[in-house]
Amino acid sequence: xxxxxxxxxxxxxxxxxxxxxxxxxxxxxxxxxxxxxxxxxxxxxxxxxxxxxxxxxxxxxxxxxxxxxxxxxxxxxxxxxxxxxxxxxxxxxxxxxxxxxxxxxxxxxxxxxxx
Amino acid sequence: xxxxxxxxxxxxxxxxxxxxxxxxxxxxxxxxxxxxxxxxxxxxxxxxxxxxxxxxxxxxxxxxxxxxxxxxxxxxxxxxxxxxxxxxxxxxxxxxxxxxxxxxxxxxxxxxxx
Numbered sequence: 301x302x303x304x305x306x307x308x309x310x311x312x313x314x315x316x317x318x319x320x321x322x323x324x325x326x327x328x329x330x331x332x333x334x335x336x337x338x339x340x341x342x343x344x345x346x347x348x349x350x351x352x353x354x355x356x357x358x359x360x361x362x363x364x365x366x367x368x369x370x371x372x373x374x375x376x377x378x379x380x381x382x383x384x385x386x387x388x389x390x391x392x393x394x395x396x397x398x399x400x401x402x403x404x405x406x407x408x409x410x411x412x413x414x415x
Numbered sequence: 416x417x418x419x420x421x422x423x424x425x426x427x428x429x430x431x432x433x434x435x436x437x438x439x440x441x442x443x444x445x446x447x448x449x450x451x452x453x454x455x456x457x458x459x460x461x462x463x464x465x466x467x468x469x470x471x472x473x474x475x476x477x478x479x480x481x482x483x484x485x486x487x488x489x490x491x492x493x494x495x496x497x498x499x500x501x502x503x504x505x506x507x508x509x510x511x512x513x514x515x516x517x518x519x520x521x522x523x524x525x526x527x528x529x
Contacts, residue, residue, distance in 0.1 A: 342504050345516055390458065397515055
């Protein structure tokens with residue numbers, strides 16, 4: 301089973317709203333990721349959690365705040381977003397981090413529209 | 416840091432023809448090269464991968480070849496079908512001191528015409 305589950309699938313929020321994206325995996329993976337993807341462009345890495353600790357932050361603006369409550373869950377808290385933040389947000393996981401050549405499995409994504 | 420270049424950006428073939436997508440990478444320490452297929456509105460899905468100790472890998476109609484000396488790897492799809500239409504991304508792992516991150520190519524939009 302290579303299932304990474306994301307909710308919600310679609311989210312429309314105003315620039316003053318606070319919302320969260322949620323991600324869950326039950327594969328026992330110890331690395332989890334947030335990516336942002338614009339149409340027909342490659343996914344862009346935002347954050348990496350390894351063993352529930354933030355290991356990589358790709359200079360993401362503070363209006364995006366990740367959280368890893370436990371080894372199965374990953375959240376992305378959103379606040380005061382801009383219209384250009386509208387994108388597909390992909391959660392992913394791997395057995396360990398990609399350095400060891402571990403395969404990344406993506407969730408279905410959350411389509412975010414900022415109005 | 417690692418850089419991955421992917422060509423072509425668009426590719427149109429007739430059903431039944433073969434399709435080839437090529438990628439080059441810059442970091443000679445890279446050792447893992449996955450390929451993802453992304454259909455419209457869906458997630459990227461791993462279709463095949465290859466590690467640096469292997470020169471070729473095949474899975475039914477899909478094959479990947481790796482030339483470590485030249486630092487390039489290619490995806491080959493034979494007997495293409497309309498359902499192969501999608502955007503394909505190659506990727507490589509950057510070296511440890513670059514964070515061991517998955518670096519994607521810019522993608523190839525493959526269109527298979529019936």
